[in-house]
Amino acid sequence: MTPRKLSRRTSRHVEVDCAECLSARRCWDGPELSVADITVRPQEPFAKGASLFRQGEPFNAAYVLVRGCFCLRETLPDGVDRVVGFRLPGDVIGLEGWTLGRYPYTAEAADSSKVCQLPLPRTPQSTGASNALLQRLLSKSVLQLDRATRPWTGLPAVERVAEFLRDFARHAQADSSGRDSIHLPMTRAQLGSYLGLAEETVVRALAELRRRRRLDIEGRAMSIRAASTAPSPHEPLYWTP
Amino acid sequence: MTPRKLSRRTSRHVEVDCAECLSARRCWDGPELSVADITVRPQEPFAKGASLFRQGEPFNAAYVLVRGCFCLRETLPDGVDRVVGFRLPGDVIGLEGWTLGRYPYTAEAADSSKVCQLPLPRTPQSTGASNALLQRLLSKSVLQLDRATRPWTGLPAVERVAEFLRDFARHAQADSSGRDSIHLPMTRAQLGSYLGLAEETVVRALAELRRRRRLDIEGRAMSIRAASTAPSPHEPLYWTP
DNA sequence: CGTAGTATTGACTATCTTCAATGCCAGTGG
DNA sequence: CCACTGGCATTGAAGATAGTCAATACTACG
Numbered sequence: 001m002t003p004r005k006l007s008r009r010t011s012r013h014v015e016v017d018c019a020e021c022l023s024a025r026r027c028w029d030g031p032e033l034s035v036a037d038i039t040v041r042p043q044e045p046f047a048k049g050a051s052l053f054r055q056g057e058p059f060n061a062a063y064v065l066v067r068g069c070f071c072l073r074e075t076l077p078d079g080v081d082r083v084v085g086f087r088l089p090g091d092v093i094g095l096e097g098w099t100l101g102r103y104p105y106t107a108e109a110a111d112s113s114k115v116c117q118l119p120l121p122r123t124p125q126s127t128g129a130s131n132a133l134l135q136r137l138l139s140k141s142v143l144q145l146d147r148a149t150r151p152w153t154g155l156p157a158v159e160r161v162a163e164f165l166r167d168f169a170r171h172a173q174a175d176s177s178g179r180d181s182i183h184l185p186m187t188r189a190q191l192g193s194y195l196g197l198a199e200e201t202v203v204r205a206l207a208e209l210r211r212r213r214r215l216d217i218e219g220r221a222m223s224i225r226a227a228s229t230a231p232s233p234h235e236p237l238y239w240t241p
Numbered sequence: 242m243t244p245r246k247l248s249r250r251t252s253r254h255v256e257v258d259c260a261e262c263l264s265a266r267r268c269w270d271g272p273e274l275s276v277a278d279i280t281v282r283p284q285e286p287f288a289k290g291a292s293l294f295r296q297g298e299p300f301n302a303a304y305v306l307v308r309g310c311f312c313l314r315e316t317l318p319d320g321v322d323r324v325v326g327f328r329l330p331g332d333v334i335g336l337e338g339w340t341l342g343r344y345p346y347t348a349e350a351a352d353s354s355k356v357c358q359l360p361l362p363r364t365p366q367s368t369g370a371s372n373a374l375l376q377r378l379l380s381k382s383v384l385q386l387d388r389a390t391r392p393w394t395g396l397p398a399v400e401r402v403a404e405f406l407r408d409f410a411r412h413a414q415a416d417s418s419g420r421d422s423i424h425l426p427m428t429r430a431q432l433g434s435y436l437g438l439a440e441e442t443v444v445r446a447l448a449e450l451r452r453r454r455r456l457d458i459e460g461r462a463m464s465i466r467a468a469s470t471a472p473s474p475h476e477p478l479y480w481t482p
Numbered sequence: 483c484g485t486a487g488t489a490t491t492g493a494c495t496a497t498c499t500t501c502a503a504t505g506c507c508a509g510t511g512g
Numbered sequence: 513c514c515a516c517t518g519g520c521a522t523t524g525a526a527g528a529t530a531g532t533c534a535a536t537a538c539t540a541c542g
Contacts, residue, residue, distance in 0.1 A: 192325075204490090
């Protein structure tokens with residue numbers, strides 16, 4: 001309750017060697033990998049409800065969770081709040097910010113928790129960084145995010161399909177920018193399987209979007225019309241890549 | 242149609258420097274990163290429907306997609322087939338196999354496609370590998386998999402909740418193994434938000450699971466009873482981490 | 483032209499969401 | 513100590529949404 005001591009819990013510059021930590025196995029348990037030459041900055045404990053960082057904040061650091069549980073939330077442009085994941089001891093938190101420049105979600109302690117800050121180079125660039133650390137991070141992020149490749153629903157079918165198409169178009173146009181017409185290589189059934197919808201529901205959703213003039217579709221050729229989601233008021237609250 | 246030439250398209254040992262490739266910007270477009278010292282092994286083109294690798298196969302290599310589109314499918318233990326993602330030019334395919342030892346999904350060309358094989362060390366271990374490559378891979382995988390943090394549905398609410406709890410328990414028990422009782426730190430509402438279900442639906446699903454004797458729940462304390470999903474016949478078809 | 487895979491549409495049903503009310507529990511202040 | 517409050521959990525009932533079944537086009541290809 002004393003206001004002091006709550007100041008800046010995110011950047012004590014004390015580096016400790018993971019080899020000396022009893023939790024190290026949980027954090028860096030890759031097969032055939034030693035915890036040698038991995039150092040981190042242990043942080044003050046987080047009380048339930050406290051946030052490690054907030055969506056939209058510029059990236060400061062990534063962390064590994066030592067004890068407790070974090071709940072990751074994101075606010076969509078339309079103001080809807082949704083949970084994008086949970087993190088348990090050994091998981092990495094906030095690495096997306098390293099790549100994106102900003103944190104795409106808010107990390108809030110769901111339990112009394114403890115984290116260690118990872119000494120990453122400021123931006124994915126400098127080359128001197130420890131190779132071992134990078135390899136481990138890569139392994140972990142792949143696993144962790146692979147596990148995360150699950151949720152995502154909660155929207156009505158039409159919106160889910162629209163969302164997918166928007167993302168697919170953005171993704172696909174990265175090169176052939178300019179053209180507004182996009183070729184969908186997959187069948188309606190595959191699309192449905194991916195989105196967790198029946199093939200017929202996908203067809204009906206597409207018909208609905210066409211009816212609403214939000215896109216033109218003819219067979220596998222598509223072009224999006226409206227940017228729809230208005231660039232609403234708040235800024236730091238919802239930042240999306 | 243001549244059967245020859247279809248032999249082993251996955252491992253020609255011709256390495257080329259990405260700096261000489263016109264598609265390089267699409268593949269390695271990180272900010273402030275040059276394509277210097279990145280080399281890959283271009284592969285024979287893939288016809289629509291051809292598979293790059295299959296779920297359950299031991300890891301051979303990861304690839305970067307240069308042209309076309311791949312559809313990633315997985316077969317669940319109960320025989321259900323679902324699409325877990327699509328990959329477009331510039332995306333990495335199969336990196337999960339590097340970490341897991343086996344490919345967790347089948348990669349099938351949804352269009353006529355072309356890929357390059359990435360020269361990764363056999364296992365996430367050896368240290369001599371190029372740091373630049375690792376950093377880029379890390380960035381890409383994080384982005385790519387973050388984008389993937391969406392789908393996942395298609396199951397009825399009860400199964401989705403059961404699936405989550407099973408996964409959460411496995412994940413949480415990594416350390417405190419032995420105890421079969423697990424503490425859920427999140428509220429029903431958060432759980433619902435994550436799974437794309439209403440809070441009430443989560444409650445009813447939990448009640449249903451309790452009724453079916455599949456788990457014991459009292460408030461936030463939980464213990465799982467049945468391993469349920471039988472260790473069914475096929476092996477190479479569905480392999481899950 | 484016939485076939486197979488894909489796309490589309492309609493009708494009916496199952497499943498979830500929503501709305502509303504209640505119970506439970508911890509923290510707070512009189 | 514105890515009523516009061518707010519957050520969380522639970523349950524019921526009604527309405528909305530998406531899945532299933534079935535029938536019919538459409539299209540590429542041999």
